Amino acid sequence: MGKIGGFKKKSKASDEIPSSSLADIAFLLLIFFMVTTVFRKEKKRDIDWVEAEATQKIDEKRKNVLHIWVTQDGTIYINDQIVPEGDVAALIRPIYAENRELVVAVRGDDDVPYRLINGITEQLQAAGAVRVTFATRVEKQMARARR
Amino acid sequence: MGILKRRERVSDEIPTASMADIAFLLLVFFLTTTVFNEEKGLPIVLPEKSEEVEVSAKNLLFMLVQPDGSIIVKRGESEQEQVVTYRQIEGILRQELAGNPNLIAAVKTDPAAAYRHMINVLDEVKKAGAERISLQVLE
Numbered sequence: 001m002g003k004i005g006g007f008k009k010k011s012k013a014s015d016e017i018p019s020s021s022l023a024d025i026a027f028l029l030l031i032f033f034m035v036t037t038v039f040r041k042e043k044k045r046d047i048d049w050v051e052a053e054a055t056q057k058i059d060e061k062r063k064n065v066l067h068i069w070v071t072q073d074g075t076i077y078i079n080d081q082i083v084p085e086g087d088v089a090a091l092i093r094p095i096y097a098e099n100r101e102l103v104v105a106v107r108g109d110d111d112v113p114y115r116l117i118n119g120i121t122e123q124l125q126a127a128g129a130v131r132v133t134f135a136t137r138v139e140k141q142m143a144r145a146r147r
Numbered sequence: 148m149g150i151l152k153r154r155e156r157v158s159d160e161i162p163t164a165s166m167a168d169i170a171f172l173l174l175v176f177f178l179t180t181t182v183f184n185e186e187k188g189l190p191i192v193l194p195e196k197s198e199e200v201e202v203s204a205k206n207l208l209f210m211l212v213q214p215d216g217s218i219i220v221k222r223g224e225s226e227q228e229q230v231v232t233y234r235q236i237e238g239i240l241r242q243e244l245a246g247n248p249n250l251i252a253a254v255k256t257d258p259a260a261a262y263r264h265m266i267n268v269l270d271e272v273k274k275a276g277a278e279r280i281s282l283q284v285l286e
Binding site: 023027033034050051055058108111114115121134135136137138139 | 163166169171173177188192193194195196256257258261262267270273
């Protein structure tokens with residue numbers, strides 16, 4: 001009798017919803033989202049960030065922000081493309097026409113001559129994209145005291 | 148006795164039922180804590196091409212950024228020049244702004260000066276709370 005009872009119990013256990021596989025499902029989901037998440041983002045350029053104590057957060061949707069990278073050697077990158085100094089306005093104009101909310105974030109290396117930055121802002125002005133941000137890193141008071 | 152023993156054996160197992168909860172908790176944790184790196188910087192609105200306005204000289208305070216990073220402060224109407232380090236600018240500008248709220252902080256940067264010198268000055272100008280900022284090139 002005892003043996004039969006044991007069999008009965010076993011078959012009852014297999015009747016349950018297999019909750020052990022739920023973990024696998026959840027982990028699978030976790031990994032799926034981790035792997036498939038693609039951040040719409042261009043390659044990061046290696047620049048020395050300029051620092052400012054007055055740095056503030058720019059509360060703007062990602063799709064409204066366009067980055068202009070200026071690397072140490074003076075190369076300008078927009079959307080991973082090298083852009084000649086004089087072609088910034090031509091490139092920005094259609095982008096701005098599509099999205100009037102555009103904010104252009106200038107991410108310049110701290111060592112580039114101001115001539116380049118000024119060239120960019122003047123062209124942005126010409127293209128009508130007047131909302132500009134000079135991307136900076138937060139400067140700590142301490143760091144400044146040491147200098 | 149036999150039944151009791153069997154019960155004990157079942158509770159000895161690793162509770163796989165809670166694994167799902169753990170996994171979902173992780174999932175939710177990562178979903179909520181993921182912060183996409185936000186934009187940070189010094190925002191400024193450039194003037195439209197057409198809206199060039201005449202400004203009287205007494206409302207201008209020039210900060211001339213030299214290639215070596217030194218700064219010359221010049222009040223619009225006077226020829227008097229004052230060489231300062233950028234750390235002094237905030238104080239000077241605050242004083243000037245208290246006397247004249249309409250003051251325009253005009254940052255004139257030498258084309259050869261490093262970008263960081265200009266940002267240092269702009270930082271000070273922002274910290275001083277200046278609303279009207281003009282960016283120009285030193286010629």
